[in-house]
Amino acid sequence: FFSPQVLLLACAEDLECVPGFQQKVFYIEKPFEFTEDQLVLNLKFDDCKGNNKLNFEVSNPDFTVELDGNLVALKNVSEVGRALFVHARSEHAEDMAEIFILEANEKRGALKEILKLEGNLGIPRQKRAILATPILIPENQRPPFPRLVGKVIRSEGTEGVKFRLSGKGVDQDPKGIFRINEMNGDVSVTRTLDREAIANYELEVEVVDMNGKTIDGPVRLDISVIDQNDNRPMFKEGPYVGHVMEGSVTGTTVMRMAAFDADDASTDNALLRYNILKQTPTKPSPNMFYIDPEKGDIVTVVSPALLDRETMESPKYELVIEAKDMGGMDVGLTGTATATILIDDKNDHAPEFTKKEFQATVKEGVTGVIVNLTVGDRDDPATGAWRAVYSIINGNPGQSFEIHTNPQTNEGMLSVVKPLDYEISAFHTLLIKVENEDPLIPDIAYGPSSTATVQITVEDVNEGPVFHPNPMTVTKQENIPIGSVVLTVNATDPDTLQHQTIRYSVYKDPAGWLEINPTNGTIGTTAVLDRESPFVQNNVYTALFLAIDSGNPPATGTGTLHITLEDVNDNVPSLYPTLAKVCDDAKDLRVVVLGASDKDLHPNTDPFKFELSKQSGPEKLWRINRLNNTHAQVILLQNLKKANYNIPISVTDSGKPPLTNTTELRLQVCTCKKSKMDCSATDALHISLTLILLSLLSLFCKSF
Secondary structure, eight states: OOOOOOOOOEEEEEEEOOOSSOOOOEEOOOSSSSSSTOOOEEEOOOOSOTTTEEEEEEEEEEEEEEETTTEEEESSBBBOOOOEEEEEEEESSSSEEEEEEETTOOOOSHHHHHHHHHHTOOOOSOOOOOOOOOOOEEETTSSSEEEEEEEOEEETOOOEEEEEEEETTTTTTSSSSSEOOOOOOOOOOEEEOOOOOOOOOEEEEEETTTSSSSEEEEEEEEEEEEEOOOOOOOOOOOOOOOOETTOOOTTTEEEOOOOBSSSSSSGGGGGHHHHHHHHEEEOSSSSEEEEOOTOOOEEEOSSSHHHHHOSSSEEEEEEEEEEGGGGGOOOOOOEEEEEEEEEEEOSSSEEEEEESSSEEEEETTTOOEEEEEOOOOOOOOTTTOEEEEEEEESSSEEEEEEEEOOTTTTEEEEEESSOOOOOSEEEEEEEEEESSSSSOTEEEEEEOOGGGEEEEEEEOOOOOOOOOOEEEEEEEEOOTTTOOEEEOOEEOOTTTOOOEEEEEEEEEETOOEEEEEEOOOEEESSSSOTTTTTTTTEEEEEEEEEEEEOOSSOOOEEEEEEEEEOOOOOOOOOOEOOEEEETTTOOOOOEEEEEEEEEOOTTOOOOOOOEEOOOOSSSSEEEEEOSSEEEEEEESSSOOSEEEEEEEEEEEEEEOOEEEEEEEEEEEEEEEEETEOOOOOOOGGGHHHHHHHHHHHHHHTTTT
16 A cells, blocks of 8 residues: 555644644545555644534544544455545544545545536535445345444534434345434445445435424435445347358358346456367367457358368367457356357269169150259258259250259259140150259359259050041031031041041030031031020030041040021021000009010011901000010000900011010909908909900891
C-alpha cells in the first residue's frame, strides 16, 4: 500500500480555532486491498475546548477512527465503494469528513474535475442531517446472520429518535432481507444474497420521533451486491451447426460460438475465452480448425487440398468447444458445447455412365419404361452436384422416346411415349447424355463417359386391323327400303409382312337396323331407319363394327359408323291441350289457346293450319283464330249452358305432302260462384256435337 495523496479543498485562512474537522474532504487512490490494521489517513478534529468526550462514527463498519484520529481498517477489505463518511461529536462540537476513493486512472489534478467527480457520486456539498453512504455486500456469504454491513449516521445525534428503513428487501418483496438498528443506525443483512437474482437494492432511511413522526429524510440508501464467480459459462443457442465448402481457402470463417455467463459483465467473472478441446475425426489433420479465443469465431486452418470432401473419412466434424471465464485463467469456471461442422460438396466430379452401351427390347405398340441407365458420381447424393439430368441428343427424330431421372436411384428411366411400329423400323439407336443439376466447377468438364448408346430392338406383334377412315360417316334419308346399302367399310392389316385375311362383324347396333357382309364389309339395312327413334341422337345413329384378322391368336380392330338421317314428313302434328273449362256466365269468351307440335323437322312442321269442323244449326257457337305459326285461339260466340262439348279441330303441317290430324277438344261449361268453379254436373249433361250433327243429318234424309 502506498501513501495516500491528500488534496486540501477547504482550510482556515486565519489562525483562529474553528471547531470541527480541520480538513473536511480527502481524496485517496484505491489500493488493491485495504489490509487489517492498515492506517488509511489521519483526521484532525478540534472543538477548540479540549475535545472532551470525543467520539467518531464511520459509514463503513469495516473501518474505525481511533482517538488520535487515525482511520484504520478492521480487516482485509477489497470493496469499499466510492466514499467513506466520518462523523465526529464532542461535548461542544460535531462535524462530518468525507473521504473519496479514486481509481488509479482517474485524474485528480484540477479542482474542476474533483467537483465533477463529486457530482457524479451524487454527494452534495451541503451539510446533511442523515448520511447514508452506499453499501457493498458480497453475494453468497455464509452464516451466521444477521451480519453488519453498514451504518447510517445522523449528524444531530440519535437521542430521542429512531431510524426507519423501507423499500424492496425490507417491507416490500422480497421482505426481511435488510434491517436497521433503530437506535444507532447499524444496517444488517439477514440472509445470503444472489447478485444474479437482484443486483441492486434502493432503500430509503428516515429519522422519526418516538411517535413515528418523520423528523429527517427520507434519504436514499443504495445497496449493491458484489459479484462472485459463481456461474459457469453456458452455451444456450445450440445445436451449433456450421457449413464450409470443400476446397475453401485457409482462414475461411465457418461459424461463431457464443456462450453466456450470468456473472457481472463488467468483471472478469464474465470475461470469456474460447478453446477447442477435441476434434472428431482427427483425419486428415488433428487440427482442422481454430477458434478465436475472444470472439468465438471458428475458421479453417488447413490447406484447400486437405479440405476435400471425397477423400475425407467423414464430411462431418464435431468439435468440443470450451468457454472459460476469468479471462481464461486457470481459476476460471468452464462450460462446453459441441460444434458440428459439415463439409459441403461442390460439383467437382462429373457423372459417368457405368457402361458405354445399354440394350433394350420393346414390343411394338407398347409404351412405358424400357431400360434404366446407371451412372456413378462421387459428389454428395443430397445435392444438385450428384443429381443427374439426362437428355437424348441423337436418334429420336419422331420424339418417340423420353428419359427422366429416378429421384431415389439417380438412374435414367428411358421410356417409349409414342408406340413403335415394327413394320416401319425394327431397330433404334439413341445417344444419351448425362449432366448434373448444378454446373461443374470451372476446372472440371464432362468427358466421354458422360455419354452412352442405347440399342433398342422392336419386337413384332399381331396388330388389329385398322378402319379407314375411323370414324366413318354417311348421310341417309329415314324410311329408306329395307335391304338398302348404307356403306362399304375398308379395313387394312398393319402386319403387311404376314399376309392375313380380314372378316367383318357387327359389334354394337343399338336399334338392330344394320347388317354387314363378313367378307367385303358392305353394310345394309334390316329395318326401317327412323330419325325420331330414341336411339338417334341429334339426327345421328351410331353403330360399331369389328374387323378381325386371321392371326393366331386373331387380332381385332373396331370401327365407328355415324349415319346422319335426313327427315321425311312421316309424323302428323299433335294438338295440346285437349281440355278446357269456362264459366257459363263468363264475360271473356276466349276459351283456350291451342298449340301444335310435330316430331319432324322443318319444313315438315310449322306453320300449322288450324280448322274447325262445320257447325250446324241456326247459330254458330264458336270459332278459331290463328295466333302465329304454332298457336290458335278458340273463342265462344255466346254463353253456353252448363254441359260438356266436344269440338273437332284439325291441324295440318307444312310438309309435302302435308299431313293432317283431327283432335277433339273437350270443353266444360261450369257454374261459377264467388270465384269457385263447379263442373261436377257437366258429365250428366254431356252433348256431343258429332252426335247432334249425325242426328240432324238422319232426320234431314228421312224427310226426303
